[in-house]
Amino acid sequence: MSKLERLIMKSGDAQQPFNYAVGMHGSKFFNALKDKKILGIKCPKCSKVYVPPRRVCGPCYEEMNKFVEVGPQGVIGTFTILRYAFIDPGTGERKPVPYGYGFVRLDGADTLFQHYIDISKESSLKIGARVEAVFADQLKGMITDIKHFRTID
Amino acid sequence: MGKKRVAIVGTGQTHHKSHRPDVNGQELINEAVQRALEDADLTIHDIEAVIIGNMDHFEGINYVDCWSVDGSGGTMKPIIKLTTGGTTGSTLAIGGYHMVASGMFKKVLVIGWEKNSESDTTGAITTAFDAVWDRQVYAGAISGLAAEAKSYMDQYGATNKDAARVVVRDRKHACNNPYAQLRKEVTIEEVLNSPMLSDPVHLLDICPRTDGACAVIMACEDVAEKITDRLDWIWAAANRHTYTYLGDATYGHLDSLTRASQEVYTKTGITEPRKQIDVIELYQPYSFAGIMWIESLGLAELGKGAEYIWSGATDMGGELPINPSGGVIGCNPIGATGLIRCAEIALQVTGKADARQVPDVNLAISTGFGGCFWSDIILHGKNKPDY
Numbered sequence: 452m453s454k455l456e457r458l459i460m461k462s463g464d465a466q467q468p469f470n471y472a473v474g475m476h477g478s479k480f481f482n483a484l485k486d487k488k489i490l491g492i493k494c495p496k497c498s499k500v501y502v503p504p505r506r507v508c509g510p511c512y513e514e515m516n517k518f519v520e521v522g523p524q525g526v527i528g529t530f531t532i533l534r535y536a537f538i539d540p541g542t543g544e545r546k547p548v549p550y551g552y553g554f555v556r557l558d559g560a561d562t563l564f565q566h567y568i569d570i571s572k573e574s575s576l577k578i579g580a581r582v583e584a585v586f587a588d589q590l591k592g593m594i595t596d597i598k599h600f601r602t603i604d
Numbered sequence: 605m606g607k608k609r610v611a612i613v614g615t616g617q618t619h620h621k622s623h624r625p626d627v628n629g630q631e632l633i634n635e636a637v638q639r640a641l642e643d644a645d646l647t648i649h650d651i652e653a654v655i656i657g658n659m660d661h662f663e664g665i666n667y668v669d670c671w672s673v674d675g676s677g678g679t680m681k682p683i684i685k686l687t688t689g690g691t692t693g694s695t696l697a698i699g700g701y702h703m704v705a706s707g708m709f710k711k712v713l714v715i716g717w718e719k720n721s722e723s724d725t726t727g728a729i730t731t732a733f734d735a736v737w738d739r740q741v742y743a744g745a746i747s748g749l750a751a752e753a754k755s756y757m758d759q760y761g762a763t764n765k766d767a768a769r770v771v772v773r774d775r776k777h778a779c780n781n782p783y784a785q786l787r788k789e790v791t792i793e794e795v796l797n798s799p800m801l802s803d804p805v806h807l808l809d810i811c812p813r814t815d816g817a818c819a820v821i822m823a824c825e826d827v828a829e830k831i832t833d834r835l836d837w838i839w840a841a842a843n844r845h846t847y848t849y850l851g852d853a854t855y856g857h858l859d860s861l862t863r864a865s866q867e868v869y870t871k872t873g874i875t876e877p878r879k880q881i882d883v884i885e886l887y888q889p890y891s892f893a894g895i896m897w898i899e900s901l902g903l904a905e906l907g908k909g910a911e912y913i914w915s916g917a918t919d920m921g922g923e924l925p926i927n928p929s930g931g932v933i934g935c936n937p938i939g940a941t942g943l944i945r946c947a948e949i950a951l952q953v954t955g956k957a958d959a960r961q962v963p964d965v966n967l968a969i970s971t972g973f974g975g976c977f978w979s980d981i982i983l984h985g986k987n988k989p990d991y
Contacts, residue, residue, distance in 0.1 A: 458625035462664065471735045502851070503737050509848060529758070529855045531750035533743045535801045537726040541739055552741050552802075554751055554851055563851035567741050578758040594740055 466543075476504040479518065481592040489522040489584065489597075491560045502560045522557035522564075523584040524603065529554045530568055530576060555582055555600050567599035575602040609988055610704045611828040611835040612954075613711075613821050614644025615947035620785045620816035620935035623721040629663065630675030632817045633717050636940075637677055640713070640819035643956075644831060648677035648713075651821070653703060656715040657686040657696045658939030661728045663719055676715055688845065689732055690745070692716060693818065693942025694887065694972025694980035698841045700822045701982070705838075710827050716943035717817035720936070725813045732975060738850050743802065745889060746810055748850060748976065750802035753892035755856035757804065760907035762895055764804055768795035769913055770894030771808055771933060777920060778930020780960040785814050785935035795891070809891040816937030818944045825988065836950035839967070839983040842867040847976035854977075858893075861900040861971065861979035868983050869902070874967075877902050883952050883962040884926045885945035887973040887980075889936065894918075894926070900979075901969070920962070928952065928960040942972030942980060949984045 473481065476492060480503055483490045492504035496511040500519055508515055530553040539546050553568030569585070570576065582600040590596045616639025618624075624632060633656075641647060654676055660666045669685035672678070684703075688695040693716035700714035726744030733742050742748070756762060772792055778784040790808055798807040828835055844860035847853070865877075874880050884901070888894050895909035903924065904912040912918065918926040927933075929948045932941055949970040951957040965986065972980035 469735065473736050477736060503849065505848065509846075528851075529751040529755040531747055531754055531802045531805075533747060533802050534799075535746075537743065538724050539739075540727040540731050541735070546743065550741075552743065552747050552751070554855065562849075563853075563855075565738070565741055565849075565851050578755065594737070 474506070476506055480504050484596045485590045485592045487523070487586050487590070488520055489557060490518050491521040491557070493517045493519050499561045500559060501562050502557055502564045519559060521559040525555045525557035525560070525582055527553055527568070527576065527578055527580045527582055528556045528563040529578055532570055532573070551576065551599070553582070553600055566597055569599050569601035572602060607705050608707045609825040610701050610822055610838045611825065612838070612950040613823045613828055613831045613835065614640045614646065615818070615820050615950050616640030616643055617783050617818040617940070617944060617947060618816045619783055620814045620937055622785060622812060622814060624719065624815040625721070629668065629717065629719060630672040632675070632719065632815065633672050633715055634675035636717070636817035636819040637675065637713065637715060640821050644821045646711070646821065646831065650711055651677060651681065651713045652709045652711050653682040653684070654678040654713045654715065655684045655686060655696055655700050655703065657692045658716065658718050659687055659689060659692060659732070661731045662725065662938065663722045677713065687939070688974060689978065690887070690889070690938060690974025691843070691942055691972040691978050691980045692939040692974070693944065694946060694970065694982065695843065696943055697820060697946040697982060698843060698980060700820065701838050701841055704822045704824045707824065711821065711823045714820045714822060714943060715817065716940040718937040718939040719815045720813040720938060721815050734849060742850060746802045746805055749890050749892070750805045752855045752896070753804055753890070756892065756896050759856050762892070762910050764796055764806070765792060766895055766910035766913065767809055767891035768792040770891040771795045773913070773919055774888070774894070774927050774931045774933040777928050777960065778934030781929045781934065783935070784930040785812055786930070786933070805890060805892070811889045811932045811936035814935045814937040816935060816940050818940040818947050820943060820947050820950065834954040834956065836953040837985045837988050839985045839989045840868045840871045841980070841982045843978070843980040845978040847978065850976060856896070858897050858900040858977055858979060860977055861897055861981065864979045864981045865901050868981050872983055872989070878924055881924060881967050881969055882965045883928060883949070883968045884924065885929060885931065885948045885970045886926055887932055887942055887945055887971045888927065889932045889973065891933070893973070898926070925962050928957065928962055945970040945972065946982055953984050953986050
């Protein structure tokens, strides 16, 4: 080996698993999702409805307790179609490009909810287009219980 | 206890490249530090404290404040690490400004760096976002920026061609900058014909990934004028960060930059930034930002950013040149990028910018941008601020 050969050392297939706390509000969301219900939460002061639900309204700095059901329909707030391949740090696998990446304003919500968006009818994808959640066959109380959103004719 | 005025007395940066396998982190940092010390004609013994930062997840090693001391010169000195995502470099500059302005440190060394070649940039950026809610569909910086551009285009009718004009400007400017990574001009057609990464963002619309470091030395007014007579005075700085989940952001308006720039303008009495500012180094990681964010800075009315770009006003020789260095489109070592904007403006204000010099710079702006639409802004001046 010449003296300049090893300029790079690979880290190998090291893995570092994590256990992420979802919190009380997130847990309630995921349990409701098993019944195909999408929950938001309303600020008692500014009345803004947040999805996903969280404990505190940041701008008002008020604790929120009032869960409200939102969706499962809504409109596309903005979106893109991912066309370049990259590694998903959560799985180590390549992302399934191309895929639709949508920010959906669910009916009754004020914030956007990001999820996959079906691109099989690409020409129907527009900001303001109405969409609906398509649920997975098996509901496990995970974000993947929603397969994706698709445009409604 | 009065606030001290603060000036930049020296800057240094590496020749930024896509890969620097010939140096490790502390060696890369050292190159920038040595150049900054040389520029200020100081030694490391003159430095009282070090403030350093990057985004740990790109290299997968934490605590650069500790392991880099051989390179940074921080051995047995007070060191603070700051990291705020894409804004890291500009936050470092603002942190250094605060440290010196406090009167507690007379000379502070500010260092930003990154070795983006050491990991998958998009995968690593994704780990900055919420594991439960945001990571599943998120695809790094490009996806969020693409969604922003899409929203802006829908509201104001901007086109891909408008964005490409920004790339043509920055790539042309980068040819004048020996430190830039991408030093080759491109045409509008080349931008439009480059591969689509994430609609509407093409490959040539977006910044590259880079290995690089930048160092800036700040000094308080009591000592700055003794070090050099070529001073870049910091007039004001502001930052606004907002983010819980990606869906909470406003797509199409950079509210954080609007608010931060308003604070700086109000503090310093700037009422017509287009006329009063002489040059801007905008943290502009992709082309569309060059249209949208100049509106947030108050340089053009909402929806009129593209018109201002096409007028040539932001080209070298124009009314208000933007990114004489080639900007972030020319190189992007992420933890250094915001500090490079600050250093480049220091060069402009002190007349050291060589081939990329804008004549007669009196007031200038550098900015930082990060993650979920955060903004930092610094107003620099040739004269000592009189407040």
